[in-house]
Amino acid sequence: MPSFLIPARSSRHRTACFALYRSLLRQALRVPLPDDCTTTSPLGPANPIQTLIRNAFRRNKLDTSPRLVVSALKNGYRFLTLLSRAADASTPERASVLTFLRENQARVVAVKARREAENAARISTAPIEGRTPLITRISAAGEPPVYAPTGPPRPLSSFRSGVRKPPTLNATAGVPFLTLKKPQPRFLERVVRQRSRRRTERILKIMEMVVEGMGEAEAEDRWERMVGKMLAEKRRAEGGEGLRTKGVVVDQGSYKQSLQEAVSYSIDVTERERNDLVARGRAMWQIVLAEQEMALQEERERLAREGREGEEPQLRVWKRPVYARNRKGRKQERGGSPEQSQGPGVMKQT
Structure with a gap:
């Protein structure tokens, strides 16, 4: 064979x-x-x-x-x-x-x-029955997106350590998300990665259409005009017979116009997505502020129970502490004993 x-x-x-x-x-x-x-x-x-x-x-x-x-x-x-x-x-x-x-x-x-x-x-990103979303859209269809927290801050019993740690608002490629615990859940990481990739690919495609596609579309339009001119001259040479009598339909559009419409549509989709992400980020920031306020209130109550009303309450953060190279540096930097410096990381409220 x-x-x-x-x-x-x-x-x-x-x-x-x-x-x-x-x-x-x-x-x-x-x-x-x-x-x-x-x-x-x-x-x-x-x-x-x-x-x-x-x-x-x-x-x-x-x-x-x-x-x-x-x-x-x-x-x-x-x-x-x-x-x-x-x-x-x-x-x-x-x-x-x-x-x-x-x-x-x-x-x-x-x-x-x-x-x-x-x-x-396998970890699924589908909604879990009985779970409520962190934020809910409150604006009507056709209006600019507005989101609000679904419920009040989480109860203190939901924290295994017994100490409230407010979430941290982060963003990757414009996609906001809350860090509620460490390590970060795999399904959250996958969702953020997929949305960031789609957004980045769309923006790169818009740049490709504008930088490279426009020149190619203009070249195609010039070629179409040249062919149309040759057909018109041939029609006049044959005695003025129209193209429609031969079954040929002339398209009035152009490649550049079609590409401009595609660019406009992609930019519109990207802008709507950006507005939605901004609205989501604002609602998530409200959750962070509410959690911080609740954490400060619980910290004041704890200090009052321990007879330390004069101390300033501090917020616990979802960040592993980075220690100095020696005990002397830790003591001078934190202003406390080496034993106290090994506690969980804190962040003063500004």
């Missing part, structure tokens, strides 16, 4: 393959199978031999290597002989076919169970 020949485009090859395919399917129906391989099988009531044949032909239909094509055809004729002998229930070929079918059935069931377990353990 020549190396430049594509088997799928050869009529003789297709005829031989279809003949082998039909022969295998017909012979598969003549092999007697027990109920555990057909009607009561966990894979369904279909004939498992025909399913394997169809899958094998679909898997090999794109092969163009002569070595692979010849090997597949030889295996097909060999299995046709095997199925012909397996039609007799007393032959060892039928026993080998049943053994293979049961082993393959167990393997497929195990693979499906493993995939279901992996899908169940």
Whole structure:
């Protein structure tokens, strides 16, 4: 078989393959199978031999290597002989076919169970039932987006340490998000990464259309004008016969105009997304301020219980403390003992 020949485009090859395919399917129906391989099988009531044949032909239909094509055809004729002998229930070929079918059935069931377990353990970004979102849109449809916190600050019992740590407002590529705990949840990281990537790709595409696409569109428009001018001269030479009489329709648009519309639409989408992200960031900042105010109030109550009303309350932050290289530096920098400097990081309210 020549190396430049594509088997799928050869009529003789297709005829031989279809003949082998039909022969295998017909012979598969003549092999007697027990109920555990057909009607009561966990894979369904279909004939498992025909399913394997169809899958094998679909898997090999794109092969163009002569070595692979010849090997597949030889295996097909060999299995046709095997199925012909397996039609007799007393032959060892039928026993080998049943053994293979049961082993393959167990393997497929195990693979499906493993995939279901992996899908169940996979972190999903879908909304969780019973959970309320942090912010809710309060503006009507068609109005500029406005968001507000859904509920009051979290109760103190939701913090395992028993000390409230206000969240931190962060942003990546203009996408705001709250850091509520460390380490950052994987699903939050994935959502922020995907939204940032889509936003960045859209902006880069706009720049590409403006910088490179406009020049190419203008060149295409010049070419269209040249062709139109040549057609007009040919029409005048033929006696003024219109183009519409020949079934030709002249498009009044231009490549540059179409590209400008695409750029305008992309910029509009990006601007609407930016306004939405800004509104979300403002609502998240309200959550941060409310959490900080609640944390200061709880800190004042704790100091009052301990008889330290004169001390200034401090906020706990979601940031691991960075210690100095030696105890003397920590003592001079923090103005306290080395033992006190090893406590959780704090941030004074400004």
